[in-house]
Amino acid sequence: MAPHATVKRAIGLMSGTSMDGIDLAMLDTDGDGNVMRGGSSFAPYDAAFRKQLEQALGTAKAIRERHERPGDLAELETELTERHALAVEAFLAREGLAASNIDVVGFHGQTVLHRPLEGLTVQLGDGARLAERLGIDVVYDLRANDMELGGQGAPLVPAYHRALAAGLPAEWAGETPVVFVNIGGISNITYIGANGDLRAFDSGPGNTLIDQWMSRHAGIPYDSGGAIASEGRVLSGLANRYLSSPFFTARERVSLDRNDFQLPDDDEAGLEDGARTLAFVTAAAIAKAQAHLPEKPKLWILTGGGRHNQQVVEDLTVALRHTGQVIKAEEAGLNGDSMEAEAWAWLAVRSLRGLPITYPGTTGVKKPATGGVLAQAKATAQD
Numbered sequence: 001m002a003p004h005a006t007v008k009r010a011i012g013l014m015s016g017t018s019m020d021g022i023d024l025a026m027l028d029t030d031g032d033g034n035v036m037r038g039g040s041s042f043a044p045y046d047a048a049f050r051k052q053l054e055q056a057l058g059t060a061k062a063i064r065e066r067h068e069r070p071g072d073l074a075e076l077e078t079e080l081t082e083r084h085a086l087a088v089e090a091f092l093a094r095e096g097l098a099a100s101n102i103d104v105v106g107f108h109g110q111t112v113l114h115r116p117l118e119g120l121t122v123q124l125g126d127g128a129r130l131a132e133r134l135g136i137d138v139v140y141d142l143r144a145n146d147m148e149l150g151g152q153g154a155p156l157v158p159a160y161h162r163a164l165a166a167g168l169p170a171e172w173a174g175e176t177p178v179v180f181v182n183i184g185g186i187s188n189i190t191y192i193g194a195n196g197d198l199r200a201f202d203s204g205p206g207n208t209l210i211d212q213w214m215s216r217h218a219g220i221p222y223d224s225g226g227a228i229a230s231e232g233r234v235l236s237g238l239a240n241r242y243l244s245s246p247f248f249t250a251r252e253r254v255s256l257d258r259n260d261f262q263l264p265d266d267d268e269a270g271l272e273d274g275a276r277t278l279a280f281v282t283a284a285a286i287a288k289a290q291a292h293l294p295e296k297p298k299l300w301i302l303t304g305g306g307r308h309n310q311q312v313v314e315d316l317t318v319a320l321r322h323t324g325q326v327i328k329a330e331e332a333g334l335n336g337d338s339m340e341a342e343a344w345a346w347l348a349v350r351s352l353r354g355l356p357i358t359y360p361g362t363t364g365v366k367k368p369a370t371g372g373v374l375a376q377a378k379a380t381a382q383d
């Protein structure tokens, strides 16, 4: 009998396209079917740092080669890396753990540019510095190899979704095909067929337009619970303009950059109607993904911060009413706030083992591919 692969203790760090802060999660895992979820935390960014990250999206447009750091991006990368180090230290202190208790950290960094058609994806985040700072090995740059091999470089969480689907509680275990819907800044879906068939793609804007709308017109970072949207009505002309954009009408899906969809003009809607319409667009975009699935799903599992927006969830439940049950991650015993960070922990262990992290069905890569760069704490400390 083959020996069991070693289980490692890993921490995953995700600073997603919402730019709201750092999600952290700890797993004990073999990077395969053995997944034991541990604690998690969230370190929010203050408004000023968030603004700096938003401005970085503009500065990053000048990047032609992924290691270039024009303007203040090098400085910002150092600051972002330090904030990740502090988040890990605070978590370890809270859990009564030492750095030596952690085998590896999976570090996503902050995407500031994503142009899959040009083979360019840029995440700010200095893996070597983080490894040195924490005294823990760090796996980072998990998207780059996939792109070099012809993939879109995103989404990467789907392989982890499949591992979670294999371990769903008995109540849901037979409900295949199952779809995971991650409603983050951008939304993305993972379809898992009865035979493990994996299909995944970005499905449209998630919370990013809603957040930008709230920030611009109400001075708050998001529409808590969807309360403001619930006071408005859907402006169908505006909604249709989004939903008929080339992203939705194209035969093939491309992975999205945060800047691919723009806010409505100020005079196109009031605060409530704008929030309501953008919540509707978020839900309708996800429903449109059905056209790209091989079979009708039986179960939709909602994850990511957007599942806290009740208006989005209601619109989605209506839009999907003839195509299976819609539940939140928690109803399946999962954690919808930490799932992406968990995925980065799992992917880091997978990367250490040289196992594939992306597949033709997830990123369009030609054949299953591993990825990630390892920064060893000891090696960097001795440099």
Ligand SMILES: Nc1ncnc2c1ncn2[C@@H]1O[C@H](COP(=O)(O)OP(=O)(O)OP(=O)(O)O)[C@@H](O)[C@H]1O
Binding pocket: 014, 015, 016, 017, 018, 019, 020, 023, 182, 183, 184, 185, 186, 187, 206, 207, 208, 210, 211, 222, 223, 224, 225, 226, 303, 304, 305, 306, 308, 309, 310, 340
């Ligand atoms: N209580 C809430 N009510 C409404 N929306 C919320 C709430 N809490 C979080 N959100 C939304 O969720 C967003 C954060 O979601 P999440 O952390 O899943 O995104 P992300 O990981 O940054 O993005 P991505 O998955 O695209 O990388 C916030 O910006 C906000 O829009």
Ligand SMILES: CC(=O)N[C@H]1[C@@H]2OC[C@@H](O2)[C@@H](O)[C@@H]1O[C@H](C)C(=O)O
Binding pocket: 016, 017, 111, 114, 121, 153, 154, 155, 156, 157, 158, 184, 185, 186, 187, 188, 202, 255, 256, 340
């Ligand atoms: C380039 C990039 O950072 N893409 C993100 C973004 O946010 C959601 C969606 O677009 C997804 O494709 C991806 O993140 C998740 C974590 C992923 O790779 O699965």
